[in-house]
Amino acid sequence: MINNRILVGGCGFFMVFTYFCYPLKLKYMYEFIQKFHSGWAYIILALLVFTAINAVMGLSSGRDFSARDRKIGLFTLIASHVQLLVGLVLYFISPLGKALLGEMSNAEARLTSLEHPLTNIIAIVLITVGWSTHKKATESGVKFKKFAIFYTLGLVLILSRIPWKLWL
Template sequence: MEILKHAHSGLRWVALILLIVAIVNAFSKKGVSLYVKKDKMINLFTMISLHTQLLLGLILYFTSDKVKFIEGWMKQPMLRFYGMEHFVMMLAALVIVTIGRKKAEKVEAPYSKHQTIGKWYLIGLLIILAAIPWPFRNLGAGWF
């Protein structure tokens, strides 16, 4: 379980970097740009890293001692965060990124594809940044 926790914690950086790369890549495209395999791969690997986080997170959700539905759990910041806030917000971010990719697939024009990815991935990134238990939030988590 310690290994899983560290994997989940460390993979946040991979997911965040990939998200930023995908967003910068999307918004750097001009009207004449194409949507090539490299773009597709960046966007796909970003989504895979997020889905991996979901999988690891789900296992942690059922095993972590930071998720306990004891009486008054909603009144305890740490139990409320991991039991509800972290889970719900990360799930929302993942759905948004996935919808963004699906929408981009349906759009014909390459420039619009990039814009669609850029916008939806950016919303996902903002939610993820807000839902990470950064050390300064005192939720019992570290930087790595």
């Protein structure tokens, strides 16, 4: 039973408003996060392609690893981590996420509940390893090679487990 004194103050209004509107707000939050996650994925894919091509071109041309190359790799790393965090939030509030973990015989349910999150976590770990190992290298060619290998592996893993039917 709600105390009448609480309803008089602003706190009581907030409690009643939250009680009746929470399911509605959760629906809109889910839709917003899903659209953001899908839209941000385009940016991630473009950044990964650009970073991998930049690394291969730098490696093949023999040019020095510059601050520009470092910033490209760092920006891609940060953007991919943002995508991971948004994806994890989406996984826990989505009806297609952890709620379908028992449906392993259904290929679409398995993709959204297990394969997509797990593979993309591995991909972002590989991108992070590429960033970390390039910092330890002293030669430009080795730095470009680390970016080319790890960022391309991350890109391939991400592309392999995109739920194309659910994507924008």
